[in-house]
Amino acid sequence: MSVLVYIDTADGHVKKSSLEVLTYGAKVAEQLGTSVEGVVLGTTTEDLSALGKYGVKKIHHVANEALNNFDAQVFTKVIAQAAEASGATVIVFSNNLSGKAIAPRLSVRLKAGLVSGAVALPDTSNGFTVKKNVFSGKAFANIAVSTQVKIIALNPNAYQTIAGEGTAEVVALNAAVDAAKIKVTNVTKASGEVPLAEADVVVSAGRGLKGPENWGMVEELAKLLHAATACSRPVADAHWRPHNEHVGQTGVAIAPNLYIAIGISGAIQHLAGVNRSKVIVVINKDPEAPFFKAADYGIVGDAFEIIPKFTAAIKKLKGVA
Amino acid sequence: MKILVCISKTPDTTAKIAFTDNNTKFDVNGVQWIINPYDEWYALVRAIELKEKDAATIIHLVTVGAADAEPIIRKALALGGDEAIRVNADSHDSFYIASQIAEVAKQGGYDLVLTGKETIDYNGSSIGGMVAELLDLPYVSLATKFELAGTKATITREIEGGEETNEVELPVVVSAQKGMAEARIPNMRGIMAARTKPLKVVEPITVEALTAVAGFGLPPAKAGVKLVDAENVEELVRLLHEEAKAI
């Protein structure tokens, strides 16, 4: 018996969300009185044994170059082999873009009940139930999983990473790897930018900014805070900003530590995707904007005056010129 | 080219979210129902665009739901599609629903199965992947572009902080999100035509669900906003730093 964590990588680097699921998996293992193991697919430049500080005892590494090409079908079969090798009864993924591609497939393959979008540790006091977001963050549900093997896909930023001491034993797993049907022919990454779903801080702006030419101040503020940038739906629809920045009920759902909303009215569909943020700051010139009801801090004022001042004040705090 | 588009019925985005029966059931009282936006705006419209390019394309819609899902499927047919199939079953878990869709897909022999990225009520993002595994087909999740040349699809999917281009031979299962297509409004002709398009009802296959909802809840309300004067932006930064410890 064990808890198996899928350690997601990109270009051979372990993703931040993987550290969250490792910490989470270690806690689940503690609850169940078992140990946590991990699985890494593809070649990596990192020292995987160092991941032991997040609680993982043993890492199965399938260092097969063919796995540097992402095909969920191929990955699923390899992870199923790792699950078997580790005798996993609980398998944990990040509910990130890879997790959303693999976890449902693995659920079918292993006939293992899946809870995707989990936001808390399982409740094992009476069966096995896991809390997840539903209605785009407007509510939650407790999902009971009755199958022998269970799969949890944990939402990014829902569980805090804790680093302690320890090293993991890294073992090579000689898994059978099918030929991929999907060929990854091109990868483009906005370099230096923080991925939105994983970001601790998000600076978001809406139609109140009037036009794409005014986003310079948003980007500057975001850079200063190591934040990702986001926007409301009409802004993406008007092509002022790329589609992948659109947050809300029909865009990306996020749960950063800090969400700064500038010139966004706070429509119910927008709030649905961001109301899981820990701290919400709203800057809007209309005191009646519905967003203030969902905010922790707010300033009623013109974004074009407030943002430069806000940026200057943060520079002062951080001691940057 | 034969396309199957998965259509789900979801509460309107402004619907009041409340629960009944000791917090075990969604309160449907007064709720307006819509086609799940991802299914409508991206999966269905992209299928229609493909048909516009190649008139020989056949589009079938499938929904798993009781008879009250029919207005939704008619609405989808008003946008486009040749016929619809309703699997006559109340909603269960994702595995149950995916199994029904996979069965329909097996019968129909489709080249492409399209789903929305997720439903806006359950937010599972699981149906596409499950259907693909049940059919032993490749799956491209959260696609933002889909192009076809003969039997080869070139698909762009979102990855953390960027995107990736995938090439794959049909048949394939794809979940669609923003970027795939531009949302459309049905016109009068479409609405009229939808009335006479075939809507087949089939009975579900026997499948055990793997999960069940034990209960629902609402998140705790916010304590209330702390307003800072526009002339005192530095105070906001201080609060965020010292009180909220967020910067």
Ligand SMILES: Cc1cc2nc3c(=O)[nH]c(=O)nc-3n(C[C@H](O)[C@H](O)[C@H](O)COP(=O)(O)OP(=O)(O)OC[C@H]3O[C@@H](n4cnc5c(N)ncnc54)[C@H](O)[C@@H]3O)c2cc1C
């Ligand atoms: C089915 C459906 C799904 C939807 N999904 C989403 C979704 O996922 N995400 C989403 O965001 N929206 C979504 N919407 C749209 C949503 O209803 C709102 O229309 C949208 O969020 C409004 O965007 P906004 O706040 O940027 O613009 P507006 O509503 O136009 O608000 C602009 C705000 O900026 C303020 N403002 C103007 N000038 C200034 C200034 N100089 N300084 C400061 N403030 C200023 C105004 O007071 C106003 O509050 C959806 C709608 C539907 C029907």
